[in-house]
Structures are given as C-alpha cells and as structure tokens.
Amino acid sequence: MSDSFLSEGASALDQADPLAPLRAEFLFPASEGEADVYFVGNSLGLQPRRTAEDLSRVLEQWQHSAVHGHFEGSPAWMDLPQLVSDAMSPLVGAGPDEVVVMNTLTVNLHLMMSTFYQPTQSRYKILIEEHAFPSDHQAVTSHLTLRGQTAEKALVTVRPEPGSFLISTERILESIEQHRDSLAMILLPGVQYYTGQVFDMSRITSKAREYEIPIGLDLAHAVGNIPLQLHSWEVDFACWCTYKYLNSGPGALGGCFIHSRHSANRDLPRLAGWWGHERETRFEMKPDFVPSPNAQGWQLSNPPILALAPILSSLHLFAQAGGIERLREKSLRLTSYLRSLLLHKLGDQVRVLTPESSEQAGCQLSLEIHGQKSGKDVFDRLSHHSVHADWREPSVIRAAPVPIYNSFGDIQRFVETLAQCMRTPA
Numbered sequence: 371m372s373d374s375f376l377s378e379g380a381s382a383l384d385q386a387d388p389l390a391p392l393r394a395e396f397l398f399p400a401s402e403g404e405a406d407v408y409f410v411g412n413s414l415g416l417q418p419r420r421t422a423e424d425l426s427r428v429l430e431q432w433q434h435s436a437v438h439g440h441f442e443g444s445p446a447w448m449d450l451p452q453l454v455s456d457a458m459s460p461l462v463g464a465g466p467d468e469v470v471v472m473n474t475l476t477v478n479l480h481l482m483m484s485t486f487y488q489p490t491q492s493r494y495k496i497l498i499e500e501h502a503f504p505s506d507h508q509a510v511t512s513h514l515t516l517r518g519q520t521a522e523k524a525l526v527t528v529r530p531e532p533g534s535f536l537i538s539t540e541r542i543l544e545s546i547e548q549h550r551d552s553l554a555m556i557l558l559p560g561v562q563y564y565t566g567q568v569f570d571m572s573r574i575t576s577k578a579r580e581y582e583i584p585i586g587l588d589l590a591h592a593v594g595n596i597p598l599q600l601h602s603w604e605v606d607f608a609c610w611c612t613y614k615y616l617n618s619g620p621g622a623l624g625g626c627f628i629h630s631r632h633s634a635n636r637d638l639p640r641l642a643g644w645w646g647h648e649r650e651t652r653f654e655m656k657p658d659f660v661p662s663p664n665a666q667g668w669q670l671s672n673p674p675i676l677a678l679a680p681i682l683s684s685l686h687l688f689a690q691a692g693g694i695e696r697l698r699e700k701s702l703r704l705t706s707y708l709r710s711l712l713l714h715k716l717g718d719q720v721r722v723l724t725p726e727s728s729e730q731a732g733c734q735l736s737l738e739i740h741g742q743k744s745g746k747d748v749f750d751r752l753s754h755h756s757v758h759a760d761w762r763e764p765s766v767i768r769a770a771p772v773p774i775y776n777s778f779g780d781i782q783r784f785v786e787t788l789a790q791c792m793r794t795p796a
C-alpha cells in the first residue's frame with residue numbers, strides 16, 4: 371500500500387467514502403458518550419436501528435391478528451421466508467430457490483450431511499481441514515459414527531503448510547487427488563475462522579466435481595464478508611450463520627444453500643418434516659412426504675417468524691449499500707489501511723497471519739503479538755480501552771473492520787490504542 375494512502379489520513383478517507391452514511395444505521399456500544407471501536411462483527415454483528423421496529427411490528431401483528439397473521443398484514447407470515455430467501459440469495463450467488471433460512475448452522479450441517487454423505491464400501495471418507503471449527507469437526511465425526519465408520523479410518527484432515535497456519539489450494543487439491551477413490555464428501559470453510567484465509571472455493575469445487583465427490587462449504591466467516599458464486603461454482607451445499615457479518619442478532623437462524631441440480635430432486639434422501647412438504651398439498655395433512663422441489667424441501671418445522679424478522683431488517687441494509695460487491699470494494703480499502711498502519715507503526719511487533727493477496731483475505735486480520743507483553747495481555751488491555759477485538763486460542767487477536775458500519779477513523783483509533791497497550795508498563 372502506498373504511503374500516500376497513509377498520509378491521506380482517516381478523516382479524509384471517511385469523507386470520501388460513499389458508504390460512510392450506513393454507519394448511522396447501526397447501534398454501537400459506547401463509553402462516555404463516544405462509540406467504541408468495534409472490530410468483532412466476525413463474531414456478533416452490531417444491531418441495526420431498524421431491527422427493533424421491525425420486530426415490534428411482528429408483535430403487533432400477533433397482538434391484533436393472532437392466528438390470521440399467517441395470511442394477513444405485510445408481510446403475512448406465510449410470505450416472510452420467501453422474502454428472506456430472495457434477499458439472501460444475491461449474497462451467496464444463488465437463485466432464491468436454492469436458499470433457505472432455517473435452524474442454526476450446525477443443525478443445518480447435520481441436515482445436509484444426512485443427504486450428501488452417503489458412504490459405500492469403497493467411498494466412505496470425509497475430507498476436512500485439520501483445524502476446522504470444533505463444531506464442524508464434531509458434526510462430521512458424529513456422522514461417521516452414525517454410519518458405522520470411525521474417524522481413524524474415514525476422516526481425512528488437510529494440514530497447514532509446515533510452520534504456518536495457512537493451507538495452500540495446491541495442498542487441498544493434492545489431498546483430494548490422493549483420496550479421490552475413497553472420498554464420499556468434502557467439507558471446507560469459505561474463510562478460515564482463525565487466520566481469515568479465503569479458500570479458492572471455485573478451484574476446489576471443480577476438483578471435487580471432477581471426481582463426483584459432493585462438496586459442502588461452511589460460510590460462517592464468508593457470507594456478508596466476500597462475494598460468493600455458489601451456483602456457478604457448482605457447490606453441492608453450503609451452510610452459514612446470520613449473527614456474524616449478517617447482523618441478525620445472537621443465536622440468529624442459519625442459512626442453507628442446496629444447488630438446484632439437487633434441490634429439485636425429490637428422490638434425495640433426507641430427514642423430513644411437514645414444512646419440507648410441497649406447499650400446494652401440505653395442508654392435505656397426508657402422511658406421505660412430497661418434498662418441495664427446491665431448498666425449502668429440507669425445512670422441518672414451521673418457521674420462527676420472530677427470528678426471521680431481524681434477518682430481513684439487516685438484509686435491507688445490504689441492499690441499501692448497493693450489494694456485496696460495493697461493500698467488498700470498501701472492505702479491501704479498509705483492511706489494507708489497517709494492514710499498512712500496523713506495518714508502519716508496529717511492524718516489528720505485530721505479525722499478520724492473514725494472507726496479503728486480496729484473493730486470499732476478507733475483512734479480518736489475525737494478529738500475533740511479538741512484543742514484550744503476551745498477546746493475551748495486550749488483548750485484555752485493548753478491552754479496557756473500549757476497543758473490541760477478539761482473542762482466539764492459541765495465539766491470535768482477530769480484528770475485523772466491517773465495511774457496512776466501520777470507518778477509517780476506527781482503524782486509526784484501533785492502531786493507536788494497540789500501540790499504547792503494547793507500550794504501557796505491566
């Protein structure tokens with residue numbers, strides 16, 4: 371990054387930022403009347419101002435219309451899930467029929483594996499990354515056990531390069547090649563939660579498709595962060611949560627993508643429930659199961675309206691921003707500003723684990739502290755200065771400037787406070 375970018379200064383960069391007004395649409399934690407620096411949108415996104423109003427409209431609908439709220443009011447509760455899928459699908463590069471918002475991330479992983487993990491005598495292995503998010507690892511191994519496999523025999527884990535936390539695309543492709551005749555499924559993240567590394571989802575999916583190995587993506591750290599093209603990449607399925615970059619509140623519902631070449635196939639095995647039954651005949655109340663010929667065919671229960679409403683509130687703001695590509699443009703600038711300032715002011719004491727190339731990084735930078743104080747000490751001090759980042763064992767501070775509400779000014783304050791926290795005596 372050029373020095374001129376640095377010397378421009380944060381306030382000039384904020385003034386020139388066409389997306390800066392969106393910041394006012396969010397509620398920030400504050401100390402002594404001033405908004406805190408919040409770089410934890412990768413863990414829990416901030417609350418949009420409009421969420422409370424949208425939620426209270428549902429409560430009023432419940433109060434005044436009671437059961438008729440399913441069909442009356444705007445939107446009628448029957449129509450809300452489709453509105454959410456319509457608004458969500460551009461964020462993942464999918465058609466509205468390929469996206470359903472339901473349950474939570476890990477539950478959806480299980481539902482998807484009940485369909486896409488179909489082990490045979492010769493093909494029974496699942497490939498994941500060695501440092502997968504614990505829940506993903508646990509979900510996968512529990513499916514192996516359910517199908518009479520063992521992790522020792524059937525779990526293939528791709529390791530980072532020696533001495534690094536990163537995994538090159540080549541390493542993943544080689545591992546797929548090596549196990550191509552025995553793999554029954556692949557599950558990888560879009561963006562790695564610890565390092566912030568973006569995987570080459572397109573190339574990896576092509577390789578999996580070459581050998582007809584179903585591939586699923588965990589997009590918890592990718593959705594709302596980087597543009598995705600799930601349909602054209604031909605990914606089989608994907609799952610994500612909406613409480614991180616999608617700002618839909620703690621424990622909010624998860625999203626799920628099933629490619630149209632599968633979602634229209636009513637013969638695919640799955641765990642079933644009445645809300646997955648096709649809409650037209652659902653209320654005939656017959657025991658046989660005719661799945662909806664789209665992603666909705668994996669729903670189990672009638673949708674939680676109070677949980678769906680905040681998702682739509684947040685997705686409105688993504689539309690208002692002009693979509694994920696526009697946000698990504700700002701994000702690239704924000705994160706390279708953070709990287710340059712860190713290098714300039716603390717280059718000898720802070721190591722950035724996240725890859726530098728824009729193809730391999732989203733908004734988050736994972737920082738290792740190599741000063742006199744331990745990383746954990748520095749992190750604790752940051753928190754006392756109303757600067758919110760997060761700590762991930764064993765050794766990183768994750769900092770995620772989020773383009774929809776963070777500013778260049780936030781970055782300047784973050785780096786200044788970090789420098790101060792590394793300096794002050796223990």
Ligand SMILES: *Cc1c(COP(=O)(O)O)cnc(C)c1O
Pocket residue numbers: 474475476477503505506559563588590591611
């Ligand atoms: C955040 C996250 C989860 C969380 O799963 P929940 O079921 O929503 O609690 C799972 N996997 C990854 C990779 C995550 O980053």
